Structure formats: structure tokens, C-alpha cells
Amino acid sequence: MSAACSGTSEHHFLCSICLEVLTDPVTTSCGHNFCKTCISTHWDTSTTSRCPVCNQVFSTKPQLKVNIMMREMVSQFRRESERKAAAPGEQMIQKRREKLEEIRESVRIRKEAADRVKLEDTLSDKMMKMKMLEMKRLQQFAVDVTLDPLTAHPNLVLSDDGKQVYCSDVKKNLPHNKERFSPCVCVLGKQSFSSGRFYFEVQVKGKTDWDLGVVKESINRKGSITATPKNGLWTVTLRDGNVETAYEDPLVILHLKCVPEKVGVFVDYEEGVVSFYDVDAAALIYSFTHCCFTHKLHPYFSPGLNYGGKNSAPLIICPVNQSE
Template sequence: MAAQFRQSAQQKASSKPGKVPCDVCTGTVLKAQKSCLVCLVSYCEAHLEPHLTMSGLKRHQLIAPMENLESRMCEKHDKLLELFCKNDQMCVCMLCLIEDHKKHDVVPLKEEYKGKKAKLGKTEAEIQQMIQKRRQKIQEIKHSVELSDKNAEREITEGVQVFTALMETVQRNLNKLLDTIKEKQRKTEKQAEGFIEELEQEISELEKSSTEVKQLSGSRDHLHLLQNFTSLNAAPYTKNWTEVRVHPTSYKGTVVRAVSQLEETISEQMKRLYKVELKRVQQYEVDVTLDPDTANPYLILFDDGKQVKYGDAKKNLPDTPERFTKYSIVLSKQSFSSGRFYYEVQVKGKIEWNLGVARGSIDRKGEIALCPQKGLWTICLRNENEYKAGVGPGVRLSLKSGPKKVGVFVDYEEGLVSFYDVDATALIYSFTGCSFTEKLYPYFCPFPNNGGKNSAPLIISPVNQTE
């Protein structure tokens, strides 16, 4: 009974779905233990015994249980597929080797299996590496979002503080303006009240005198009239009001002065903000050097690759596609197609210059229009004091003083190009909403010497962090 129970339990276990069944069992089908590649039959433990004991069957090739053994046989020759043709990349039998693959590179399946398994291992490693890189990219993106959230929170906090301070400043200046106006009005009213009180006092005295004069003039007593005539004949002493005026208070210039003071306060606040902003963008400093292969033949580049000026003679240089030939322009060796970058250029001593960034496909042989539509985002100085931003016909820039060092900041994804007066910590101009699709190159144009007046070089300067 115990033996029957164990056999029944084995039968139930061996009949689970997903297991290879024995092809010989009738009735209750047991799980196969081995499959024979010669017989093309799968055997349970009981039916496998002849292959383990009989000498003729011992030579048969046994493998782990496998379904569809017919698929391991050559459909053409009904022989075991035990070779691999590398030329046709297919499994073949011994007869296929003789008939159809005689001169082909044929190896045993086991040998090809090892090679293919090694390749699969390499592929699996590559896939895992790709998965890992993408997981890292996900973390990078999440980290970027976190940084963006922190930056947004910081900007909101600072923005609220700044605008709250500005609103408080505006309110204080408004209150001060109203107090000034009211104080002037109170002085005028007080002066008028004093004059009115004095006039009313004189009127009271005059009315009293008038009454006495009327009484005396109506008297029939000759002696009484003559005795009092001297004292009542003359009008009482009063002030000469002819030149006395209460002039309406003039408030001319009061509002203008108040707004001017407010403007100074806001200007100081803006200077502080630009100082903070400049300090932030300076963190994206990049090392920029000039590319001699792009330089106009009239330009002189210094050995350090950081300075350029206009020369008196044209150099004999090859007219390569990269070189500017019509205008005195040179680009940097470095290009940027993503992220943010910042660099500074000294323009001290020059009366004409042009700076900014250019896309790689800019025309280097013909006319160049200083505008974003033609691939240029620049500002320039012309005729000593005419500052312009390269927007179509040019936008005049009103600067309190000419910059001696210009900072250039680009945010590729944001579509932003900003120019700063480094010494004054002030924003000169910003191109916003730009759409960049190519590599961007820092752009330099020192302009001709103009009789020596413009001979100073443009100098790419190291960034000194704004305090």
C-alpha cells in the first residue's frame, strides 16, 4: 500500500502542466526523465531503463527532456541536425554536408553553440549596460527636475522678497509724497487762517468805529460833537493789505522728484540683482580660444589664442571654407550645442567692436547681416559711443557708460543670449526666445584700426567671480 501511494504521488507530480510527458506511458502519463535523439522519444524513469541497461540502446544520445523532437531532425534527410553551416547560418545533418554544403564552413553544433552563447552573453551584457545607462539617465533627469524645482522655489522666494521690497519702497515714497503735499497745503491754510483772523479783527474794530461815527454824526449836541470830533474823525489804524497775497501752493516737480528718488532706489536694487545674476552665470565659465583657421587674413591672433586685433597687411592664407574673407571676423575653436556657457571679453581702448555668438552655418564669404535670422546674436560699438544690439536694423542701447569688459552668457535650451557690463554689474541686452538648432561658436570682430584709434585688441579674459 505504501509503494502504491508513493507511485500515485509520483504520477500526480509528474503530470503537472509544463513538464515533458513520457511518450510511452499509457493511461496515467508520467513525467519524462530523458529524451532520445535517436529514437526521437521521451521516456519516464521506468521506460528509460532499457536505454541504461541494453548495450545497443546505450549508444543512443540522451538529453534533458524536450518537446517537439521532430524539429531536431532534417526535414530533407530525416537525420539528426548535429552540424551548423556558417555560410548559410543554418543547422544541417551529415547528408546535407555531403550534398548541399560540401564546400561550406561547417562546424559541430556544440562548437557553434559556444560561439553563439558567448555572443549572446556579450549582447546580454550590452543590453544590461544600455539598461543601466537608461536608469542612470532617468536618475539624471529626476535630479535635473529636483534642481529645477529648487531653482524655481529659490527664484520665487527671491522674487517675492524683491517685489515685496519694491512695493514697500513705492508705498513709502508715495506716503512721503503725500505727506510733503499735505504739509505744504497745511502751511498755506495756516497762513490764510492767520490773514483771515487778522482781517476779521480789523473789520470788527472798523465796524465799532463806524458805529461811533454814526452816533456822533447824529448828535444834536454841538459841544459833544466838537469835543469828540478829533478822536473819531480819523479811521483807526489798519494794516495795508494791498500787497498781501496767499499764493496757491505750487507742487511743480514734487512728483518728479519723488519718482526720481524712487528710480534711484530701484536702480540700486536692480544693480544688486544684476550682481547676483552675474555671479550665477559666471559659474558657467568655459575656456574659449580663437580658431586661426576661421580668422580673416587681416587679423592678427596672439600666440595664447586669447587676443585678436586688426593688422595693416593681408596675410597669405589658404582660402578654406571655414575662413572669413569679407569681414574681420574670427570664431572660437570651441562649439556648443547644449547646456549653458559664459565667457568675458575685454574691449577697453576700442572705439568699434562686435561680439556674441554665431551658428556654424553662417556665411563666411559674402555679406553678413547682424541679426538672429542670419545666425548671429551680437552687440556692437560703432563710432565710439553708438551701442547697438543686432536685431534687424539694430536696436540702439542707452548705456550710462561704455563697458570695458563684456560678459556673454548663453543658455542653449532656454534660447537665451545675454550680455553684461562686468565692471558695472549691469545687464546690457538679452536675446530671448531664440531657437537654436546648430552648434554655436563665440564670435569676435575687432574692426579695422581706424588710423590707430581702434588698434587695441579684443582679449578673452579669465573670469573673476563678482564679489
């Protein structure tokens, strides 16, 4: 019955008198359907019993009985009509539910993302605090380093206080003493260390080339030098924006996120460790480990060639900030 009703249009279930869906439908002998009350009232007010649709006249007033089959079909039609009428509302409710669920899911995802960012920020803050604490620990071993003019290459210009050095295009006429480097453009610190731990910081801001580290006191100062631990040099260098460290063979290239502006150098003589730090970022640049020190060590500085003024900024030995 449901299939029959679903394929039947509404006009089949309308009363021709009241034009509404049939109520207690009755069927005349001519085959037309009316509400029982409608047709009864129509005939009660007429002189003849005539079908309002086809005008067939009945000699006697028909005895009207509810058409049970039609009544059930009408009832099924009403239910389906009500369901169809309610369907848009249900669809809207369902859509609203789905939209609400989407909003909830979006909020959940944003919250998880925010929580993740917050956690990452917290971890980042903790890592930075740990790095800063490590820098503070290293800075406790700070030593006062000054440059030794007796070791400086003739093209190097040292400040009066022995804290700055840069390379000039003019070569000075200096004595060829045994301590002086030639042809390598470098200079040593006056201070030497043969035990314990020591630390110093050097500003390298604005430079394109530099070498920093420590060397053994007995290093060859005349002629070219291959900067490796085997030859008594533990250094980190900057070349064309890439920080690279000479580490035996082969050379280790360090591609840093940013070039440091201040480098910290830490040495633990007994442990055989030489470490380099980006002071501002409190980040380790590189460590030489398992070193075997048997000689006095001196801080080592090379500001690099001038390159027509492109690398004229000085290396500056900075006072170490040990404030809390």
C-alpha cells in the same frame, strides 16, 4: 460819525490851552472847545472870563457843561488814532507771519525734495544691487574661451594665449583652410556649445568698431556674411560709437547712454536666449529671444578694421570675476 471823524484832522480835537486831545470837552458860546479842567483853571486864575482863542469877554463866568456830541467825536477820534497807530505793528506782525509761512513752505518743499532724492537714491541702490546680483548669477556660467587661429582672417593678430585679437594692416600668408574666414575679418572661439548655459566677457575699451556674439558652427566662412539670426549669427556691433544689434529685418539701433568698456555674453541654449551686458554698469544691452538652436554654437569675435590705427586696440577675453 466814523466817516466824519475819519475825514477830520487832529487839530480839530486839540485843546487850545494844553494842546492835547480834548478831555471832557466843553464849548463856549463863542464856539471854541477846551478841556473842561483847562478852561476852568484858566478862568479861576484870571480877573476876567475871556476866551483864550478869540479874546471874547464874558460878563459873567459861563456855566460849563460837557459837550456830549464833541466828547463822542473825540472818543471816536481816539479809537481810530489808536487803531491807525497799531496798524503798522499789525502789518508787521502779518508780514512776519507770512514770511514765517514762506519759510515753513520752503522748508517743507526742500524736505520733500530731499526725501524724494533719498528715495530715488535708495531705489537706485536697490536696483544696482539687483543688477549686480543678476550679473553674479550669470557669471556662475562662465566658461574659458580661447581664440581658434585656424578660423582667424589673415589680417588678424592673435596673442599667444589666445585671449586677444586685433586687426593689422599687414595680411599674413596663411593656408586657405575651410575653417578660416575670408573676406570677413573675424575669428571664432575654439569651444563649441550645444546645450546648457554659458557666459564670457570681452574687453572692448578704446575701440571704435567691433562685433561680438555667437554663431552656429556651420556658418558660411567664405564670402560676405549678413549678420542676422536667420543666417546663424546673434551679434551686437559697435559702429562709430553707436551700439547696434543685427536682428533679422530691420536692424535694431541701440543708443546707449555710454558705450560699454566690457561686454558680457550669455547664452541659454534650451531657452533660445542670447543676451549682451555692459559688465561695469551691470546693465542689459540687448537680448535675442525665441531663438531655435539646432547646431553647435561658437563664440564670435571681430575686432573691426584697423582704420590707420584708430581702431587698433585689441578685443580681450577677460577672466570672469566671480568673487562676492
